[in-house]
Amino acid sequence: MGYTITEKILLKHTNSKEISPGDLIFVKVDFVLANDITAPLAIKEFKKIGVERVFDVERIALIPDHYTPNKDIKSAQQVKEMREFAREQGIKYLYDGGMVGIEHALLPDEGLVLPGDCIIGADSHTCTYGALGAFSTGVGSTDLAYAMAFGEIWLRVPESIKVIFKGKISKWISGKDLILYTIGKIGVDGARYKALEFTGEVIRHLSMSDRFTICNMAIEAGAKNGIIEPDEITLEYVKSRAKRRFEIFYSDKDANYKEIYEWDVSNLEPMVAFPHLPSNVYPISEVVKRNIYIDQVYIGSCTNGRLEDLRIAAMILKGKKINPNLRLIITPATPSIYMSALREGLIEIFLSSGAIITPPSCGPCLGGHLGVLAEGEKAISTTNRNFVGRMGHPKSEVYLSNPAVAAASAILGRIAAPWEVEVKE
Amino acid sequence: MIYEGRALCYGDNIDTDVIIPARYLNTTDPKELALHCMEDLDPLFKEKIKEKNILVVGENFGCGSSREHAPIALKASGIQCIIAKSFARIFYRNAINIGLPIIELPFAIEKIKEGDLIKVNFIEGLIENLDTGESFKIKPFPPLIQDIINKGGLLNFAKERIKGGKL
Numbered sequence: 375m376g377y378t379i380t381e382k383i384l385l386k387h388t389n390s391k392e393i394s395p396g397d398l399i400f401v402k403v404d405f406v407l408a409n410d411i412t413a414p415l416a417i418k419e420f421k422k423i424g425v426e427r428v429f430d431v432e433r434i435a436l437i438p439d440h441y442t443p444n445k446d447i448k449s450a451q452q453v454k455e456m457r458e459f460a461r462e463q464g465i466k467y468l469y470d471g472g473m474v475g476i477e478h479a480l481l482p483d484e485g486l487v488l489p490g491d492c493i494i495g496a497d498s499h500t501c502t503y504g505a506l507g508a509f510s511t512g513v514g515s516t517d518l519a520y521a522m523a524f525g526e527i528w529l530r531v532p533e534s535i536k537v538i539f540k541g542k543i544s545k546w547i548s549g550k551d552l553i554l555y556t557i558g559k560i561g562v563d564g565a566r567y568k569a570l571e572f573t574g575e576v577i578r579h580l581s582m583s584d585r586f587t588i589c590n591m592a593i594e595a596g597a598k599n600g601i602i603e604p605d606e607i608t609l610e611y612v613k614s615r616a617k618r619r620f621e622i623f624y625s626d627k628d629a630n631y632k633e634i635y636e637w638d639v640s641n642l643e644p645m646v647a648f649p650h651l652p653s654n655v656y657p658i659s660e661v662v663k664r665n666i667y668i669d670q671v672y673i674g675s676c677t678n679g680r681l682e683d684l685r686i687a688a689m690i691l692k693g694k695k696i697n698p699n700l701r702l703i704i705t706p707a708t709p710s711i712y713m714s715a716l717r718e719g720l721i722e723i724f725l726s727s728g729a730i731i732t733p734p735s736c737g738p739c740l741g742g743h744l745g746v747l748a749e750g751e752k753a754i755s756t757t758n759r760n761f762v763g764r765m766g767h768p769k770s771e772v773y774l775s776n777p778a779v780a781a782a783s784a785i786l787g788r789i790a791a792p793w794e795v796e797v798k799e
Numbered sequence: 800m801i802y803e804g805r806a807l808c809y810g811d812n813i814d815t816d817v818i819i820p821a822r823y824l825n826t827t828d829p830k831e832l833a834l835h836c837m838e839d840l841d842p843l844f845k846e847k848i849k850e851k852n853i854l855v856v857g858e859n860f861g862c863g864s865s866r867e868h869a870p871i872a873l874k875a876s877g878i879q880c881i882i883a884k885s886f887a888r889i890f891y892r893n894a895i896n897i898g899l900p901i902i903e904l905p906f907a908i909e910k911i912k913e914g915d916l917i918k919v920n921f922i923e924g925l926i927e928n929l930d931t932g933e934s935f936k937i938k939p940f941p942p943l944i945q946d947i948i949n950k951g952g953l954l955n956f957a958k959e960r961i962k963g964g965k966l
Contacts, residue, residue, distance in 0.1 A: 398941050398943045411866060411868075412867070415868070418827060422954055424958060424961050425961065440821075440824075445825075446825060448826055449825040498863065498864050512865040513889060514866070514892060514893035515867040516867060516893070517893075517953065520953055528943060528947075562862060563858055563862070566859060566885065596859060596887060598888055651812065740816070740821040741820070741821050741822060742824075746822075759816065761814045761816040761817065761863060762816070763817060763839040764821075
């Protein structure tokens with residue numbers, strides 16, 4: 375029996391001669407990361423272990439992206455601890471101040487996470503990097519402390535689920551719709567403890583940006599990792615960025631899958647996830663009939679804050695004003711995306727429409743800062759979670775969508791389809 | 800490794816955002832986290848755990864964010880042990896790593912009602928409902944996880960690894 379891409383990468387990183395799903399193994403990690411919520415706890419635990427130095431100063435990134443620019447004294451203290459730890463240990467990749475970008479958009483762009491890697495991050499959306507053909511998964515702070523100390527971690531080899539997208543997707547359909555559709559089909563625990571491998575002709579035509587969005591939300595189906603086999607599009611993305619050597623892996627033809635789903639997505643519409651679960655999805659044509667008025671629109675996050683996402687939003691917002699009854703908040707995910715958006719004139723389009731531009735930050739997505747919802751307010755957001763209280767008051771509501779639906783909704787003041795707005799291309 | 804207490808029950812897909820909302824994640828202090836534990840889901844949680852401190856929940860408990868603050872907040876609130884139909888994977892790891900006792904009971908979770916007196920015996924691998932007299936056999940943890948649990952969490956496991964010279 376052959377191996378899946380996930381199994382092959384894990385096998386490469388362990389001392390075992392063979393592995394199979396369910397095995398508990400120790401794997402060597404190529405890269406580890408933490409943010410300003412998870413790192414302070416990991417640093418505290420690291421210091422208790424009794425190791426003096428981290429395993430490798432060039433394979434750790436500390437990214438204070440959640441509560442920065444610091445929203446209060448306590449969060450400033452947390453970032454200070456990270457900064458001091460990074461300096462004391464000589465950790466090479468501390469992204470501080472104006473270098474801060476949303477970790478899962480930043481690290482692939484910096485060429486620090488690569489195909490074939492085994493990556494762990496103290497952030498659940500670490501699964502994003504699976505889009506590069508890497509094994510990448512989220513863990514907690516104690517796990518991260520252990521990995522910083524020893525350069526390895528214990529893992530259970532996951533069973534794999536294969537999702538095949540067939541057909542040809544129509545205009546306005548993006549990676550976000552494919553993953554929302556998937557979560558709607560299999561549920562928020564449909565891939566619990568498992569690897570979720572995405573393939574098929576639709577995937578092969580998707581940009582890296584869309585692929586990152588898909589793997590980013592694998593965790594929302596409970597998956598340990600999302601993964602896409604690398605191809606020319608992956609290599610084109612990686613080759614100018616890679617800071618070290620990497621290896622390409624593919625699934626064997628006779629690899630074993632727990633489930634195989636094959637869906638023709640030619641007629642797929644933009645999807646919207648209703649409160650309070652990402653699996654609670656409806657196609658946009660049904661949603662618009664319900665006239666859902668909104669108080670805030672958010673375009674950003676590790677899911678949909680990339681340049682391609684901002685371009686889509688700008689295409690819809692160009693020359694228009696947002697509805698006066700709502701706030702539109704837009705977050706370019708990294709400083710480099712911000713700069714490109716500025717040069718391409720996207721920022722001017724956003725500001726002219728009445729949008730608020732925030733610095734790169736995870737703040738609004740988790741109800742942290744830079745746009746928190748009040749009691750009873752409704753938001754449509756390009757983020758990944760719509761749990762109770764996720765973006766603010768426990769009695770606020772979050773709807774999840776792609777950037778086109780979010781931008782159209784900002785103009786019309788209610789959840790709207792992109793084709794309801796006149797778009798000049 | 801024997802815990803006895805009354806059951807406090809919640810449903811499926813309890814996420815870490817409601818266990819400890821992100822607005823309180825500007826600290827790592829367990830006591831401070833405990834003050835806000837589960838408040839968005841159940842404002843009476845703090846009162847209820849005075850009487851009922853064995854958490855009995857449905858599927859996919861602890862889904863969402865990787866914040867270790869979630870099991871830390873539950874432990875600091877006084878929760879002795881969590882019995883779930885299933886756990887989300889990061890929460891599962893985190894609980895084991897910090898030494899919060901958890902156990903999966905996939906086929907009989909509905910046989911425990913709020914307020915029932917529950918005894919969990921990790922050594923014998925048994926959950927007993929002392930009010931109804933029913934008992935359920937638990938699947939033992941794999942040896943590696945058992946080892947981490949027996950040492951009191953991943954940190955102690957790591958310390959022993961250093962003592963053993965296996966760096």
